[in-house]
Amino acid sequence: MADDDLLLGYEKDENELWLWDDLPELHMEVGYRINRLLHFERSAYQEISVAETSAFGRMLVLDGVPQITEKDGYIYNEMISHIGLLTHPNPQYVAMIGGGDCGPAREAARYPDIKRIDVVEIDPRVTDVCQRLFNRSRAAALDPRITIFHEDGARWIQKQRERIDVLLIDRSDPFGPAAVLYSRAFYQHVYSSLSYDGIAVFQSGSPFFDMKGLKTTYHRLQSLFPIVRTYVTSIPSFPGGIWSFTVASKRHDPLAANTDKLPAGTRYMNKAIARSAFALPEYIQDALRT
Incomplete structure (x- = not known):
């Protein structure tokens, strides 16, 4: 597994890991608190990760952008x-x-x-x-x-x-x-x-x-x-x-x-x-x- 600082969108805040969906055209970010990172890889097309979030369960993330979650x-x-x-x-x-x-x-x-x-x-x-x-x-x-x-x-x-x-x-x-x-x-x-x-x-x-x-x-x-x-x-x-x-x-x-x-x-x-x-x-x- 790669170091957290190599993953697009992920940041450590003291002892917590967060995924930030950066939306510059909207002048905002949306943050998701991560319990643990279940998977990370770089495919031929993109960076793929699966994170277990506090709010939405497992989340598929592509190039740092959330795609779909277990809960909704x-x-x-x-x-x-x-x-x-x-x-x-x-x-x-x-x-x-x-x-x-x-x-x-x-x-x-x-x-x-x-x-x-x-x-x-x-x-x-x-x-x-x-x-x-x-x-x-x-x-x-x-x-x-x-x-x-x-x-x-x-x-x-x-x-x-x-x-x-x-x-x-x-x-x-x-x-x-x-x-x-x-x-x-x-x-x-x-x-x-x-x-x-x-x-x-x-x-x-x-x-x-x-x-x-x-x-x-x-x-x-x-x-x-x-x-x-x-x-x-x-x-x-x-x-x-x-x-x-x-x-x-x-x-x-x-x-x-x-x-x-x-x-x-x-x-x-x-x-x-x-x-x-x-x-x-x-x-x-x-x-x-x-």
Whole structure:
């Protein structure tokens, strides 16, 4: 294990170890007290660590930035997954870019009629670490319908043509290798990869701290898809708490989704939330209209 001072984002304060998520564009930092560091390595793509935090249990950290936690990760995974899966009347082929922890794949596997679930994660070490240190990830990897491709998602999507029924874009922040996942060209490739009535769901950031990013996602998708809707949820470990996702659909409106299809066993998503998540605060509605 490397010395603590070599890890991005980690700092010692007297006898305590903290992870600081530096958000310079917001003029703030968010700190997480670390009980112990469970894993650290530098892969070919990034620095990977898993920390046991006081507030959120185990946390996956990439290049010093928290990604998902043991305690509230189910909220993110359920919210990025079930809206699109409920909206499509009969999804057979589901794919996701990112999500190497297999959380969204685990949610898709709750639907028995889905025949194929592809996970595209650029870094094989993320998958390996998550399967070893997050129990739910190991369980998801055992489903025979799930295939993991360790490829660049922006390149993988260009090879897909009118096949995917529901595509989940579990992308990280819009800088570094993930920046291409926010480009106009990428959105066009997403559109081309979907079946005639396909649906794509994008992680679209904090509407409070990054309204510009949300607006850009929303309007670029509007230029391609006839139906585009943003919805929100609350994720305690994320900066600001409130988080957005944007669904783009070729034919089916998520406001008319069949919520009776929602499988048992979810911890956050229910029929009411599948509707109410689209009830946006006025400041978000105003911003998306401009």
